[in-house]
Amino acid sequence: MALEHAIMVSLAERAGSGYELARRFERSIGFFWAATHQQIYRVLKRMDDAGWVQAETVAQDGRPDKKVYTVSALGHDELRRWLAEPTEPAPMRDELAVKLRGASLGDVQALYDEVARHRDLAATRLDGYRVIEKRDFPDPARLTGRNLHHYLVLRGGIRVEQGLVDWYEEILRALEADR
């Protein structure tokens, strides 16, 4: 599984607690690899047992203690091993596509509305990505190394969302013409 490795990639960039990781997964990393705090805590513990990360308890004033995790040498070895390993493309899972395929067995107008809703959701996410793109990568041609890689991941998110928006609008146009 890749959750361990996604967490280590994030921790290698900057050490952090489970709670902080959960918030990172809601933002940047979570755009292409989702995880809840329960998953993260469980996996962090497993990785601690395996020696991939080390925890340091940090007392804070005005807040509960936190455990700040760092990737160990063993963890870095594992990360390199995993990075070198080939990755199989994940099979697609699109529930809306299943509903579209079965649309004529139910209420086509309801599906139309649902597609419009998904279009709006995707357009909102796309806007969010574009804001990050302009804010964090104003001059993409000059990027190198890690920053370039981060930018390219964001580009993937933008392309996927744009593709979805275009698809949803094609569906809406076609369903209107079929009414």
Add this chain to the structure above:
Amino acid sequence: MALEHAIMVSLAERAGSGYELARRFERSIGFFWAATHQQIYRVLKRMDDAGWVQAETVAQDGRPDKKVYTVSALGHDELRRWLAEPTEPAPMRDELAVKLRGASLGDVQALYDEVARHRDLAATRLDGYRVIEKRDFPDPARLTGRNLHHYLVLRGGIRVEQGLVDWYEEILRALEADR
């Protein structure tokens, strides 16, 4: 879950056995909702117990018996209920994106090769979709109802794969420029 409903959508189009369904999931339906034969057999049994489908054992000569499943009235009710229900967009899961984000922690050249491999895989899938598009939907403007819906699902597959190919090529160009 949607596997039950994906199976019912498929069975509503045409009755079939678990084995036949497994092959359909390798082709058309599986493009946007993957399932193995073990999953399918298990779920078919569950649906039979729930009364959503009915099985009829059919003897064949030269081949083992098969159980041909049909969607029952109760199953159609459940399908309509599910189709009317809102669908939440599934969170993305892209392992290659995680590796790209952590690329500088490992061998960047190996990642380059891996991206090239994924580009080739996506391009092959895309070609397959385009063949189906030309063969089964030569005149998309005239499509209506169920055929239109099937076409629109295929269009989604084409758009997604094309988006991936474009993304992978952007990555390859950028990594070359960064060498």
Add this chain to the structure above:
DNA sequence: AGATGCAATGCAACCCGTTGCATATCAATC
């Protein structure tokens, strides 16, 4: 004659993700 492969169905074990719940501290608000 033996091996491979396809058609056809199924069990069992394991892992992962989801959901619901629980707990504690402090700040800010009502």
Add this chain to the structure above:
DNA sequence: GATTGATATGCAACGGGTTGCATTGCATCT
């Protein structure tokens, strides 16, 4: 004074997906 909300961590149960294995019959290939 009580409630909400953020910070912070965690357990337990359930359900779905994955993987490995098992069986039977026939056809075809070596």
